[in-house]
Amino acid sequence: MTQAGAAGATPTLEMVAARAGVSRATVSRVVNGSPKVTPEIVEAVQAAIAELNYVPNRAARSLASRRTHAIALVVPESTARVFNDPFFATLVQGVALALSDTEYTLSMLMESERSVDKTRRYLLGGNVDGALVVSHHTGDHSYAHVSRSLPVVFGGRPLDPAEQVTHTVDVDNVHGAELATRHLIDRGCRRIATIAGPQDMPPGVDRLAGWRRALQEEGLADDLVEFGDFSPTTGAAAMRRLLDRGEPIDGLFAANDQMAIGAYSAIREAGLSIPDDIAVVGFDDDNYGATAVPPLTTVHQPSLEMGSTMARTLVQLIEGEDVEPATMLDTELVLRASA
């Protein structure tokens, strides 16, 4: 190792230039992979970089280029409260996974009660090149206006279809619910109930619509509906109300796995068995359903794919490429023992 290589302080581009005997501009070109640099020089510069263990300073680079190479992931308060939301955890992993192939860095912004404006300022303050906004079950698009000054990709569609949001990645909830319901029909169920989610959340609305559509196409009754808020307890309560109607029920589609698990207990309380008396299908494919007894047949929610698709879309947007304004992700049925 030579003299300069032993330097303790963080090496700068200037030091690399001196060592390689070229100008800073040339070093910069090499670092940024400019095509018009003589191979010999490229080699010399790279050698100097390696010897000095040079790493570009991100702040300086951002300041000069006006690009941060960072993107923000905004987690709404409601999600932040649900510490065990597997959907979100998986989505984050998908984002991180997609980003690990790029130069971009992920900044997680968790919204707390008083930070909504802080977040907005952060996004608008040139701290990131773009933002990802997730809103799981809710249709909250309070960041819609931010997308006018910054590339933004939303996860999930807005509640009001009229509110056009530039870029979204969503799961085909209607189709997924149809898949689930059709499976119940195919296995012979004729009195199929549903425990629907809140109707002020797009997935709640869409999954109910899918259930209804499958039933109507077969000419079956679609009046066995009760609502829950996606939690296990409301699922159990809804199931009890369904059972209390006194009408026969041989199949159930719950708008998510947690409510399906809640329904399990209500069904058992009534002395009925799953799937013999009532076949059950959920939605989300989370661990609640996978580890339940019997294991829950459900619709897979492509959380990981959603995260990586959102990230990829945002990066393309930032780099100025053309991207579809809305991507719809497919769901698939996961067959287990409950139906």
Add this chain to the structure above:
Amino acid sequence: MTQAGAAGATPTLEMVAARAGVSRATVSRVVNGSPKVTPEIVEAVQAAIAELNYVPNRAARSLASRRTHAIALVVPESTARVFNDPFFATLVQGVALALSDTEYTLSMLMESERSVDKTRRYLLGGNVDGALVVSHHTGDHSYAHVSRSLPVVFGGRPLDPAEQVTHTVDVDNVHGAELATRHLIDRGCRRIATIAGPQDMPPGVDRLAGWRRALQEEGLADDLVEFGDFSPTTGAAAMRRLLDRGEPIDGLFAANDQMAIGAYSAIREAGLSIPDDIAVVGFDDDNYGATAVPPLTTVHQPSLEMGSTMARTLVQLIEGEDVEPATMLDTELVLRASA
């Protein structure tokens, strides 16, 4: 709104200075809360800031101050693969939560096969003021050397106690396992088995040690040990081996909930009931155990607290405050129906 207020471009500190009729230095002082600025001027500057909707540029600030106000959260590859690891998801939330009270920003770095060096360079390249390194079940401290050039806080202790890592936040696994085992003893169990985790991971070692200690203190046999790798399937296999020994077993401590759930099925297969024939206690308090039938009695793993403690510790370290080199987090028993 006045003329200047309508400016479309991102306002700079210089524009604020011009509008307030002061120098840039003064604006900078106000922004940074310097105590020696005349109240009147502070007010004038703040008014200008509000009118222009000024937000400081992070890159410029970092470049000049040599501080980034960002910290990295490094997720090792093994964790990145386990997409449904609730421990990690909750920990991240804890980190984000603690950070939301500060000026710091979180950058998530997911390690993929080929990125270990990329990550190291990132950390050393002045991109962050400090780093958080998590290694859940593993004792991997390959980033130990990084802590010589950057404040680093590790989650979990190193496998080899000799390898002194500067700052760590850990869960008291030994004590938690003792708590679990003692509970089984208290409810009358005398032939208590354990499904231990891998012995090349600190939690695997510590939880086995805790089980053993509780047993020895009561003079009970500690030979009913089988090992698993923390997954449900290996838990089931281990339980089968335990049962195949032909010796009586009336209690089981599984080193984590997932293996406990695996053991559930093996116990049922053998025609035994939980908790009447065999009482079961797990460790982690994740959703696998909470939604199982019967609900699993387990030891709560303070993931959220671990995340926020790590974050707080790192921030203190960065700000030059004195902090304890090692923090040990308490666990507590969560009583449910399985024991």
Add this chain to the structure above:
DNA sequence: TTGTAAGCGTTATCAT
């Protein structure tokens, strides 16, 4: 193809 030099928006060191 390579070098020169002017910023990028702050902070920080001096004077005043």
Add this chain to the structure above:
DNA sequence: ATGATAACGCTTACAA
């Protein structure tokens, strides 16, 4: 208490 004026480390016209 306030204001000039250098940095901070890099990118990027523009020149050569």
